[in-house]
Amino acid sequence: MKMQTNFLCALTLFISASFGMLHAQDNNVNTEFGVKGGFNMSNLISDGDNEPNDENILYGFNAGVYATLPISDFVAIQPEILFTTKGSELEYDNAFASGNAKFRLNYIEVPLLVRVNITKNFNVHAGGYASYLVSSKVTGDGTFDFNEDIDTDDLNKFDAGVSAGVGVDFNPISIGLRYNYGLTTVGKERTVAGTTYTFPDAKNSNLTLYLSYKLN
Numbered sequence: 001m002k003m004q005t006n007f008l009c010a011l012t013l014f015i016s017a018s019f020g021m022l023h024a025q026d027n028n029v030n031t032e033f034g035v036k037g038g039f040n041m042s043n044l045i046s047d048g049d050n051e052p053n054d055e056n057i058l059y060g061f062n063a064g065v066y067a068t069l070p071i072s073d074f075v076a077i078q079p080e081i082l083f084t085t086k087g088s089e090l091e092y093d094n095a096f097a098s099g100n101a102k103f104r105l106n107y108i109e110v111p112l113l114v115r116v117n118i119t120k121n122f123n124v125h126a127g128g129y130a131s132y133l134v135s136s137k138v139t140g141d142g143t144f145d146f147n148e149d150i151d152t153d154d155l156n157k158f159d160a161g162v163s164a165g166v167g168v169d170f171n172p173i174s175i176g177l178r179y180n181y182g183l184t185t186v187g188k189e190r191t192v193a194g195t196t197y198t199f200p201d202a203k204n205s206n207l208t209l210y211l212s213y214k215l216n
Contacts, residue, residue, distance in 0.1 A: 001109045014161050016192070019198070020164070021028060023043055024149075025138040025194050026075045026209050027071075028073060028117035028119065028120050029068065029070040029073065029074055029075065029076040029115070029117050030068070030070065030117070031067075031069060031070060031092075031216070032066075032067065032068035032214050032216060033065070033066075033214070033215050033216050034064075034065070034066055034067075034170065034172075034212050034213050034214040034215045034216075035064070035065055035066075035069075035212065035213050035215065036062075036063070036064060036065070036066050036080070036209060036210055036211065037061065037063035037210065037211060037212075038060055038062050038063075038097060038208045038209050038210030039057065039059070039060075039061060039208065039209045039210075040060040040061055040084065040085055040086065040207070040208050041057050041058075041059060041088055041205055041206070041207045041208075042057065042058045042059075042060055042077075042085070042086040042088065042204065042205065042206045042207075042210065043057055043058065043088050043205045043206075044054050044056070044087070044088040044186065044200060044202035044203065044204065044205065045126045045182075045202055045203050045204075046101070046201060046202045046203075047201070048202075050096050051159075052078055054130045055204045056089055056104070057088075057089065057176075057206055058086070058087045058089040058102055058104070060084070060085030060086065060087070060152050061081055061084075061085055062083065062084035062085070062208060062210065063070075063082065063084075063145075064080055064081050064082030064084075064101075064109075065080065065081055065124060066078060066079070066080040067079055067080075068115060068210060069099070070182070071168065073116065073131070074116060074117045074203060075077075075115070075116055075117075076111040076115045076117075077112070077114060078111075078114075078115045078125060079110070079111070079112050080109075080110065080111045080112075080113070080114075081108070081109075081115075082108070082109045082110075082111070082208070083106070083107070083109075084106075084107050084109045084131070084161060084163050084208075085104060085107075085137075086104075086105045086106075086107060086204050086206050087102065087103045087104055087105045088102075088206070089101070089102045089103075090102075090103075093212075099140060099159070100138045100140065100141055101138060101139070101140040102140070103136075103138050103139065103200070104136060104137050104138070104195045105133060105155075106133070106134050106135045106136065106185065107131035107132060107133055107134065107159065108125075108130060108131060108132050108134055108165060109129055109131035109132075110129060110131065111127060111128070111129040111163055111180075112126050112127050112128060112129070113125040113127035113163060114126060115167075118205035120169070120170060121169045121170070121192070122166070122167070122168055122169070123166065123167045123168075123169070124164075124165070124166050124167075124189075125164070125165055125166075125167065125178075126162075126163065126164040126165075126210065127131050127162070127163055128160065128162050128163060128164050128180070129160065129161055129162075129180060130159070130160045131158070131159045132157055132158060132159075132160070132171065133152050133156070133157045133158070133159065134152070135149070135152065136150040136152055136155060137149045137150055138151070142175075142203065149181060153192075154188065155185060155186060155188060156184055156185060156187065156188055159180040159182050159184045159204060160184050160204055161180055161181050161183045161184070161203075161204065162179055162180070162181050162183065163179070163180045163181075164178070164179055165177055165179060165208075166178075167180030167212075169216070171214065172213055172215075173212070173213055173214075174207075174213075174214070175210070175211050175212075176205070176207075176210050176212070177208070177210075178207075178208045178210065179206070179207050180204070180205070180207075180208070181203070181204075181205055181206030182203040182205065182206075182209040183203065184203065185198055185200075185201060185202065186202055186204065187200040187201055187202070204209055
């Protein structure tokens with residue numbers, strides 16, 4: 001997605017420009033525990049792709065809990081536990097058929113982030129995540145209608161990747177934008193008749209707009 005690429009470039013420049021301001025800030029991070037949820041725009045990226053195809057975005061959601069644990073006046077570690085949906089959607093329209101097919105992947109995800117508060121109310125965060133696939137299915141609407149569960153044993157159950165984002169705090173509510181890029185192929189490597197292949201040979205890509213609520 002072009003939006004994801006532009007977001008990461010802008011975030012990198014902003015972090016570089018902002019570190020010089022950190023010495024002027026104090027008491028910007030407090031211990032927090034809360035709940036959060038958001039809206040996902042997901043896709044699958046193959047190694048040969050320069051960026052995801054905007055036409056294949058699958059819309060979904062995430063929900064879970066988080067904690068913010070300060071290690072200095074402006075830096076904190078932020079672990080989270082989330083249920084999140086990922087995958088991709090394919091639309092087709094040709095002489096023989098038309099419709100769409102959705103490949104859905106549902107994960108329990110554990111991000112571990114370093115959060116830097118540039119000001120009391122604005123933060124940038126980056127780190128990694130690990131996730132476990134709990135269910136998957138493929139559905140279709142159009143000329144062919146189908147709704148089939150996929151055996152998770154046929155896919156990689158574990159995924160891991162990198163994350164980066166920004167957040168704005170309006171105590172006790174916060175909003176933010178985060179991008180996750182998977183480093184693990186969704187499909188498993190298989191050998192059939194002497195030929196080795198991976199299906200699907202792609203990695204997760206996910207842009208999230210989230211809302212969190214501090215409980216303490």
